[in-house]
Amino acid sequence: MIQTLSLMGYSLSFEIMTLVKFFLILIFGYISVRTIKTVLKRGVKKSKIPELVSEFVIHLISSLLYVLVLLLAVGVFGIETGPIILGLSASIGLILGFGFQDTLTNLTSGIWIAVMRPLDKDEVVQVGGITGKVVELGIMATKLLTPDNVVITIPNKLVWGSPITNYTRMDLRRVDVAVGVSYSGSVQDAISSAMELILSHNLVLKDPTPAVIVTELGNSSVNLQLRAWTKTEDYWKLKSELTRGIYEKYKKEGIEIPFPQMDVHIHKY
Structure with missing residues (x-):
């Protein structure tokens, strides 16, 4: 049985079986591409290829295969797919020529990101x-x-x-905690107290060696910096605990942490 389909002023005659073949190619093509993606994913898991690179490549290959399936399906109607491919290429060229180079740039950049990691x-x-x-x-x-x-x-x-x-490429990170102490107090006592806090913490590594240094002579304080190394996954926990710990320790030991103050004098005339 021959059917005629009118679309946008064009008439296309085809048999019902041709239409069935069209949908079968689409269905089996879709299933085949999904199967290929699954096989590729299993294969790369056994290899040393970075996951980010493998995902990019699999995504690119599957997109090209879907286009191929669509062209094969359209071909059952007797439509020449060669001119379609040439037409698509020409269209892409025109699009790029009229200011859509960003598409190609993003694609190229994605490849470089996947390769250079x-x-x-x-x-x-x-x-x-x-x-x-x-x-x-x-x-x-x-x-x-x-x-x-x-x-x-x-x-x-x-x-x-x-x-x-x-932030997470390296196994170790250095935690820096800044604190200021009063000019009227003993800087050495403040440094010793801070070092005692660092060395007593179980997340601080002994190598590289932790340190407490003077970073600046500020307007209202001598500024110190606690430097302690830890595993990358423990970075935020250690930073929070050292920040809280140095405040509580200085307060307990009577080491003043000054803050900017302003004196306002009012004159009556």
Whole structure:
């Protein structure tokens, strides 16, 4: 049985079986691509390929395979797919020529990110002033999850073109805690007390050696900095506990932590 379909002024005649073949190719093609993706994912898990790189490559390959399936399905109607491919290529060229070079730039940047690996999945990074955990590297954009559970999507060209601070790439991090002490007190006693606090904490590593140094002679205080090394996953916990601990220890030992004050004199005329 032959059916005629009119669409946008064009008539296309086809048999019911042709339509069935069209949908079968789409269904089996979709299932095949999904199967290939699953096999690729299992394969890369056994390899040493970084997860972020493998996800990018699998995403790119699956997108190309979906396009191939669609072209095969359209081909059952007797439509020449060669001209379609040429038409798509020409369209892409025109789009790029009329100011949409960002698409190609984002794609190229994504490839460089995947190859050079300045960041990886589950790492905490700062890109363009935005801090978050890497949750996905796509063909066009990278997704970060911020500490307050907000997903931010950044075009890959901005990721690759910006300084990238990676907070979790290294196994160890140094915790810096600043504190000021009064000019009228003993700086050496303040340093010794701070060192005692650092060395007594179980999250502080003995190597590299921790230290307490004088960083500045401020307007109202001698400024010190506690420097202690710890495992990266313990960074925020140690920073919080040292900050609270130095305040409580100085208060207990009578070491003054000054704060800026202003004297206002009122003259009556």
